[in-house]
Amino acid sequence: MLDLLPTDMKDRELDMIQLSVLVFLPAAFAFLLLVVPAGWKSLMRWWTVFGIALTLTLGLCTLVDYLNLLGRYSDRSERTNYHPATRLDARADKQIAVTASGRGEYQSDDLVVRRSWVPQFDIHFALGVDGISLSLVLLTGVVSLLAVVASWTIESNLRGYLMLILLLHTGVNGAFLSTDFFAFYVFYELMLLPMYFLIGLWGSGNRKGAAFKFVLYTLVGSLGLLAAVIALYTVDARDFVPQEEVEVRVEKIKRERGLKDEDAQRVAEVHSFDISTLGKVGRAVSLVLSGQEQRIQVARGQEAGPRVKVEGEPDGVELFAPGVDREEALARLKSQPICAPGFQYLVFVLLFLGFAVKLPIIPLHSWLPDAHVEAPTPVSMLLAGVLLKLGAAYQLAWWVGLIGVVGIVYGGLAAMGQRDLKRLLAYSSVSHMGFVLLGLAAWNSGSNAEWWEWGVNGAVFQMLAHGVTSAGMFFAVGVIYDRAHHRDLTRLGGLTEPMPVFSGLSVVLFFASMGLPALCGFVGEFLVMMGAWRFCWGLATAAILSTILTAAYLLWAWQRAYLGVNPDTAKFPDVTAREFVVLAVFVLLSIGLGVMPWFVTAWTEPSVFAWVSSLAVL
């Protein structure tokens, strides 16, 4: 692709443009909506559809680029997409070295960008693509597109509605792609505002209360997040970043304070919001805390090739940057407060709070049934990644898994007790997200690490599958609500008779959500169950048994809403063309993901593998 461009373009950083556009294109479309005259509603809708479709297309182009990136290192004989240099961490480190030294040109096609944003606080505008974030970005694109089509009938204050949807899209994409903690936080908060107004202005029933609740819960979560981010920022990460960065600092200190070289070397500190750097710090701290500090090694750069294992010696973990003196660095690390267990737990709890609200986890799920999330708020994988990269999670993995299982069962039971169909779906989301948590928490190290990989793969897939099925089912409920003007399961029923197409499409979504094989819900659940079995068979058994509960509440809801004969619903018209298109896309995605999961795992799995293998060595 690069060769097609004139030569002077080669010096520009193309992926900087590409990724920024991927994030900000919806926002740009939102602002351009302002110039559309108020009466031209059709234009506004098509304009929004066009903007999101364009973003989605760009996401697909990025997918092609990413697959190229994976293939670039592939050796034909090994047929591998797993080269270490393609990992997000490795690419981010390379960018850090380039930005710090100011030497060398920006690498133009590694799908990582990093520019200084607030230099006083080491905040960077940093975006990066890996398989996991990319699949979530694509999911967001598809669901947003369908959400706009689904809300075609909205008339009141249309411009504002569409603008907010577009801004939300920007926030979500930014949060998924950020590799800088602070940038992530900014995008994370950017998601909050549009959601608040969307629920509060266009919601139904007690919408103001719901919006207020949503904001309060989410703010509490994000405050925990912010506090944790700041706590992590206080850590001196100078031995974990490329040493060019340290040299720049030393020069600056010498120049500004007039210190001698060795003094400057001594006082120089590097603080970072970079997620991969903080991840390395976390892993090093975890090794120190578990008494395995001798395993922390200095990296030898990518040219050196894979490390040869020496019999009898424990596996080394290359965490310090190349060129660092190991003993000095270790001493420096151990003298920092982050090596105190209390500090670790504090950071963990704060991060977990931010994570738990958004996931949502019992008992912090309370905003979800109220907010009736229509737009997808899938778990931010980045956050989960950082969360578990912190050492403390190692000790707490079992508890996190337990919380996941409790969520599965509790959500299922609460869903069964609902009479409002939409609220039932909201609780079933709580239940499904429990699988994500269980899969992530199914920590296994050593030779069992592969089972953890099964769990994490399952978690990623479950997020995608849940995004598809829950969005589809919420839309199906919307279709019913448009006709019946209520969602009370005790008064519904008999929909198969007047609405055969609608029933046929929704039954696929129901069964996909239930985890029927050959539909998307099954893949994630199955992978998580297999992964969790080695982690703790008790938790796995509980998760397996919960499938009975899931079947029970969904089938019961199906029976009450669709089956039987009901004179009240007998005259409902079947789906319109617009509704049909939206549902059909969700149905096709459910079937496609369920029958051909390899289509997605082919590009998410290398990233999951990188993630798991960097943690499983601890």
Add this chain to the structure above:
Amino acid sequence: MFDLSAHPGRLFLFATLMPLVPAIVLAVGGLVRHLTRGCGGWQGTLHNLLGGDRSLPLAGYFTVLFMMAAAGLTIWGAVRFFSDDGTHPERWAEQVGWIDIGNVRLGSEPAGPSSALYLGYRIDRLTVLMTCMVTGIGSMIFLFALGYMKDETGIVHGRRGRFGRFYLYLSLFAFSMLNLLIADNLFQVFVSWELVGVCSFFLIGFYTEKKSAGVAANKAFIVNRVGDAGFLVGLAVAFTTFGTLNIAELNEQFAHGVPHGISHGLWVLLGLGLFCGAAGKSAQVPLQTWLPDAMEGPTPVSALIHAATMVAAGVYLVGRCFPMFAPEVLLAIAYVGLITLFLSATVALVATDIKRVLAFSTCSQLGYMMLAIGVGGWSAGLFHLLTHAFFKALLFLGAGSVIHGLHHEQDLRRMGGLRKVMPVTAYSMLIGVLAISGAPLLSGWYSKDAILADALGFSLANPGHFLLFFGPLLTAGLTAFYMFRLWLLAFGGTSREPDAHPHESPAVMTLPLVVLAACSVAVAWGWPVWDAESSALGQSLAAVAPHGHVTNGELAHKLAHSNHLAAGLLALLAAVAGGGYAWVRYGQRPPTSDQLREPTGVFANRWYFDALYDSLFVRRTVQLAEFTATTDRTSPEQPTKRSVTLDGLLTGVAKLVAAGGAELRKLQSGRVRGYVLAMGLTVLILLGMLFAVLR
């Protein structure tokens, strides 16, 4: 793709995919037909091309055609298989990756034990026989349904397209069932397992206007899910221990005693898990309650799914995984089979709905098969599975013909004398009754004798387990009794309902009856015909019987062989006694409808299993769900009386803050006096503190 000389097993793959074609075509066609209704132009033409709103059985013809093609392919495949010299078993198996998880590693990181899930097929003798049976019986039943479901071609209960939907579900079922049979790994078996379950769900609940149908469908699916949860546990144990789900590889691991890396407890858990799945599908105690209710579906469905094929899948799975079961598990399987065959037979004694009698009899016969496999009679159990499929399909189709002829009357007490108006149905059903009772020279005789011989051998080798022989023996008598009772009540005597105007069914329905009756007679024959051990089908299976971990298995096998005749004679005696008693009760002097009262007691209430489950699990779960929902929050449509909810607690924190703010706000009253007072007090306190510190 079509390289059949290198991969003749693909014939079975194509046969499996064959029913998927009508499933997809019917789904898309029905959708397009519905969307183009009322349109003009080319869309209207398309609508008319797809059948329009005319009541045509197009979908049925189309599906029957493909099902027969599948049957043809399997027969072709069977011919190829049996003429194969067996030197290249790899020609009959293939696999492809479905999901890869880290099976590619770099450098020093070795590939782990588990890296991928595969899909694949493996054709062996059991698969060949089973697929021939499923496609053959399937074709017959699809044909039968053309007549039985004819009423559904029009607009029934305001719904169009029910006929096409029926065949859509049936063909999807056929695909899933065949996929289950050719699968070479447990994962694929599980996938098909759930798919046949969901097809069964749709077909049981086919009459959506009937509430009981919806309830029965839910019950069937959820009870099956309980079994499937056990299946998943078994899968998890097998996969995490051995890193593979390939059935042949797993069986190989267990071929010589307990393999390394698995404790005895886990081994038992593996077996129990798999058997739990099988018990759910095959309606064994304690998961048997769904099968009688499943009779809410159309009768061809009961014949195909809930008698001949799907419910047999549990037995098939147990047969497939036979070497994987620990001795304790095999014993448990035998006893579960024993309990099921006896309990279900007793319930069938008093049941009055013609389809329910057959359903309980299916449970009971499946119990026979489980018992056979549990006592080490692998070939006997699967042999009975095959023969039973033919005569049970025949019986159900006969019942369907009766119901059709009587305009949807299912109560035996309102029938009688039908042999005069429906002779083909009556006498083909009589063959089925004779076959299931174990009348000599009919297919059921060979397989039931084999089971009783194996049971006798096992009880002789393990004298503590004598019930495993006497239970089935007694039940053989009960079987003959209730089957003859059914036939005599329906076809014997004179009509109890003079207003009914029964008629013989059309040829499209009687032809399958005749074909199945012929199969029920002859499918197990061998030479010499009068020797119960010479059945060609039985010997074909016995030749490939795998080795299992049966307690005293060798001895039991020998004793079974030497006592075959004794077991057979005893069984015949029991059957004659049961049938004779039925003749005395219902044949000599046919009872009038006054004498046939509503049955009561423990048998009529199915041993109170349903009541027990309802009060023990269903109501408790619903109560717990209500409790959870109301504890979680109060909502407008479900106002809770509980004072503390989880949501309320968290909102309480917010309220506390708000209340605190409201209180604090009062301090800022705007009155200068108050401010001065506060300022003065503050200064005083600060001075006091200063003073205290300084001193």
